[in-house]
Amino acid sequence: MRIIDVREVAVPLHGAIANSVVNFAEHTVSLVAVRSDVRRNGRPLTGVAFNSIGRHAQGGILRDRMIPRLLAADPESLLDPSTGLLSPARVLDRAMRDEKPGGHGDRAAAAGAVELAVWDLLAKHHDEPAHATIARAFGRRPAPTGVPVYAAGGYYHPGDSLDRLRDELAGYVDQGYPAVKIKIGGLPLPGDLARVEAAVEVIGDGSGVAVDANARFDRDQAMAYATALAGLGLRWYEEATDPLDYALHRELAEAYPGALATGENLFSLQDVRNLLAFGGVRPDRDVLQMDAALSYGLTEYARMIEAMEAHGVSRSQAFPHGGHLINLHIVAGLGLGGCESYPGVFEPFGGYSPDCRLSGGLIHPGQAPGFGLEAKPGLGDEITALLKEMAS
Numbered sequence: 001m002r003i004i005d006v007r008e009v010a011v012p013l014h015g016a017i018a019n020s021v022v023n024f025a026e027h028t029v030s031l032v033a034v035r036s037d038v039r040r041n042g043r044p045l046t047g048v049a050f051n052s053i054g055r056h057a058q059g060g061i062l063r064d065r066m067i068p069r070l071l072a073a074d075p076e077s078l079l080d081p082s083t084g085l086l087s088p089a090r091v092l093d094r095a096m097r098d099e100k101p102g103g104h105g106d107r108a109a110a111a112g113a114v115e116l117a118v119w120d121l122l123a124k125h126h127d128e129p130a131h132a133t134i135a136r137a138f139g140r141r142p143a144p145t146g147v148p149v150y151a152a153g154g155y156y157h158p159g160d161s162l163d164r165l166r167d168e169l170a171g172y173v174d175q176g177y178p179a180v181k182i183k184i185g186g187l188p189l190p191g192d193l194a195r196v197e198a199a200v201e202v203i204g205d206g207s208g209v210a211v212d213a214n215a216r217f218d219r220d221q222a223m224a225y226a227t228a229l230a231g232l233g234l235r236w237y238e239e240a241t242d243p244l245d246y247a248l249h250r251e252l253a254e255a256y257p258g259a260l261a262t263g264e265n266l267f268s269l270q271d272v273r274n275l276l277a278f279g280g281v282r283p284d285r286d287v288l289q290m291d292a293a294l295s296y297g298l299t300e301y302a303r304m305i306e307a308m309e310a311h312g313v314s315r316s317q318a319f320p321h322g323g324h325l326i327n328l329h330i331v332a333g334l335g336l337g338g339c340e341s342y343p344g345v346f347e348p349f350g351g352y353s354p355d356c357r358l359s360g361g362l363i364h365p366g367q368a369p370g371f372g373l374e375a376k377p378g379l380g381d382e383i384t385a386l387l388k389e390m391a392s
Helices: 058-073 088-095 106-123 130-137 162-174 189-203 219-232 244-257 271-277 298-310 325-332 378-389
Strands: 003-012 028-039 041-051 147-152 180-183 211-214 235-237 260-262 339-341 357-359 363-364
Touching: 003 058, 003 106, 003 378, 028 106, 028 189, 028 357, 028 378, 041 106, 041 378, 058 088, 058 106, 088 106, 088 298, 106 130, 106 298, 130 325, 147 325, 162 180, 162 189, 162 244, 180 189, 189 211, 189 219, 219 244, 219 271, 244 260, 244 271, 298 325, 325 339
Parallel strands: 147 180, 147 339, 180 211, 211 235, 235 260
Antiparallel strands: 003 028, 028 041, 147 363, 357 363
């Protein structure tokens, strides 16, 4: 198996929703295709992935640095010697050649998109869904009955109201989601608290409601919200402060009795080790949300899970950020705690394809080969356009 071409295109997100920090109206995502010399049904077998949701596209990093390195590499150096197939770890190493340690930002997401496209390619080569390929690679069995899922919504909308929020969350319940997450930090505390209380009212219990501040708060705000939220019995309180302020996270963990969630903005194994060592993570309750597509791909992400377990934190407490098909297959393949869904949000990347079945609070991956991105409405059209460009 050889790489014959790699392409990237920036695809805009649909909609104008916002959290407490970011308006997503102008956000883009890097869609990446890795084409091989293997042919199926008369066409080159091609792996496809993207750099998750919430960061901008990384076309410059990919086109100027990483893609040229891959195309210039000795083809044998990118292969797993035991299989003759592409090795995601070796592809990642080559993409990162001559990059200095540290600086885990957009570079991590760019590399992650390429590495995950290789996983998609391998799964297509084996004619199986990606969760099966992932499980076998890491000596596991894929989740046979689906994985727990919650609906991530509750963003701030123009002309917002509590009634609009209630209607949105009731819609998720009607679809079969057993739990939801909403945003906080975009209003003064009394207004946000009213939103949280409305969510608890719709769901029926605080244990079905998580809240996410998107790292907006300073110390005083984080502690004020912790005090106000403590009696609601929430599912978790997410990203209250800067993701790299481990000392403040430890202080918050000492003050807030419920579960804290963090990690979506940690992009390397060393970041996670620092959080575990210095951030006051409580193995009996806290949730870690690292996202492989933002973190150099599955190779690095699997090492993060190993670091969690070495610290006494179960992989069942890993709920990757992202709400998309790639993370659904990773959760199912690695046996993680669950995943989020973006139903009707962050199209065309957010949410799942029609062949993914939601029942009993579990989401069941489809059986299409690879991550099944081609089956996602809207996203399939973008992939078709990118593949046509590669063929021209």
